[in-house]
Amino acid sequence: MLQAKPDDIERDVTIHTINGSECVDIERYDYLMLRGYTMNTNAQINAYRRDHVSCKRDQISDTSKAKRYQHLQKIPPKLDIPVGLLIGADHPEILQPLETRPAPSGSTGLPFRVRTLFGWTMGGGPSSNQKPGKYVFRTETTTARINLLEQNFKDTSNDQQYISQDDLKFLEIMRTEITHNRNRNYVIPLPFKNEADLPYNRLQAESRLRGLVKKFKAIPSYHAEYRKFMNKLIEQGHVEKVPLSSEPGKVWYIPHFSVRHKQKKKLRVVMDASARFNGVSLNDRLLSGLNHMNSLIGILMRFRQEPIAITCDIEQMFYNFKVKANHRDYLRFLWIDKTLTQIEEFRLNVHLFGDTSSPAVATFGLRKLADDHRTIHPAAASFLREEFYVNDGVTSFQTLEDAKGLIQGARAICTKGNIRLHKFISNNKEVLTSVPESERVESAQNLNLFKDQLPQKRTLGME
Known part of the structure; x- marks a missing residue:
């Protein structure tokens, strides 16, 4: 011993x-x-x-x-x-x-x-008690089937996946290069397979932008929605004007396009990190990272265990994690002024919605935040690690005190990383009163909690 x-x-x-x-x-x-x-x-x-x-x-x-x-x-x-x-x-x-x-x-x-x-x-040679025979490496019994079902409650299935050399390299980059900025955000590098020079693809980005401008001129309402989204990125400091100097081979221009949410009907701009130029895309060069996403089935089944339910959301999940300064020129994009005549150059300083590494980077960052501040509220740290599916958190409790305590602890931990935990909703009015009105889901912000019925909300595809 x-x-x-x-x-x-x-x-x-x-x-x-x-x-x-x-x-x-x-x-x-x-x-x-x-x-x-x-x-x-x-x-x-x-x-x-x-x-x-x-x-x-x-x-x-x-x-x-x-x-x-x-x-x-x-x-x-x-x-x-x-x-x-x-x-x-x-x-x-x-x-x-x-x-x-x-x-x-x-x-x-x-x-x-x-x-x-x-x-x-x-x-070599025979061991002490070794006898000739056949060896079975795995059998499936009733117990094995039960254990398989229990994995959905314990979330061990993702930890048992095969870990490749690329996964190990991703984890090494995350663990050794993650830092903080003055605003308490985690600063995380782009996890490159290798930083070999990329071809200069500005002409491709210009061509894609010209196609967008044609659509803007044909559909003014579409132009207004698209510009509103881009202006918000600029106002929130997620993008910045490109500096005059840059390192040759360390620049990449990302085309962009829009998608629309099926239920909310809101327009979202997606950076097309899969766009290829001369046979190369940014996503080809990035490590996708280990899939440490929690089991969706496990989260939903645990969510139904106790009588007091809580759901919440992390605002702009990927944008909470900043990109290392010397990697930001890989995230350049072109935009057009209000008159649709002058091309402008910007670059993102956050991990973007559209590249292959962002889900793993954001999951790692959230778990790192929970681990770094576990002493503030251990149960809340476990909630942030184990009960989130990307940006959606769901859980349930037996008592009002535990439910209120978790909300307070989870918000305190997220504040340490300059992350906003909001859109709270619960099936219990007393729990909901413990959440500031501005941090509740929109449909519960103007309610009289003593008289009005609580609204229904879709959670992870379920209502």
Whole structure:
């Protein structure tokens, strides 16, 4: 048993074994010193501690039979102690063979001898209690089916997905380069696969803009809606005029177009990060990131567990996370003045609605905010981490006190990241009175909560 005090506790570490994957909190030990049992050698490693190690002694080669073979005479006996440490491939200096003694030429099925930094070991050959037979890696039973259903309540399914090298690179960029600005917003880089030079595509952006201008002239009401949206981006400081200087190859112009919400009928401008020029798009160069989005089924089923329901929304989810300054020239776009004659150049300073990395960046940023301020209100931090589907948060409670406390705690945490949590609605009038009127859903802002009936609201596609 390791008696040292851990240097840190890492949260939500995904561990993969042949039996599957699990996401756990795990103790980390830095600069742990190992010493050889039979040799006067040592090595320094970083290690993680768990309550048990998934390794059986009968899976280790039976060294008691080594004396039968001339080439295995230096193998020490297997110690009668439990397995306490697994050394992984991230420490090749410990595992690399310094000397080998193969089985005699022409023999088959015989073990071999390898000397590492810590002495001689035996590889291959039968283990202590190994018997011939067939091995089943997975069976499905009634219990397995139940566990599968429970995943929707515990939200472990997304943590058990395969993690690629691109996913690991994305997480490394997020964890090492995230910072704050003076307004408390998180500043996060664009997660590039690589920052190789991009072709100069301004002509493509001009062509797309000319097409928009034609439509503006033909449909003035469409022009008014489009301009209203763009003006709001400018007024809120999400975009800025392009500076005079720029680095060649580090500039990209994003065409844009509009979509209209089916229910709300509102127009939204989308930056077309998938637009290709010379066979390249911005999205091609960006890492999409690990899908850490919470299970929609799990969120909705937990939402129905308790009698007091609450829903809310994060205002402009993606725009809450700023882009690192030296990446903003990749987010240039062209716009037209009111007279529809003069082209203007802008660039976004926020993560945009339309690029492949924004959902993962925003999810990471929200969870980072919750973790950084967990001490303010642990239950509210868990709500922000586990009960949000993109920008929509839903949950339910048994008591009025818990419901009110969570609203207060969640709003306090979001304020720390300059994020507005609003559009609150509840099926309980007393809970709703604890929310400032300006932060309630619009249909509940001018209600007499003592007389009027509470409005209905669609939540995650359900009403």
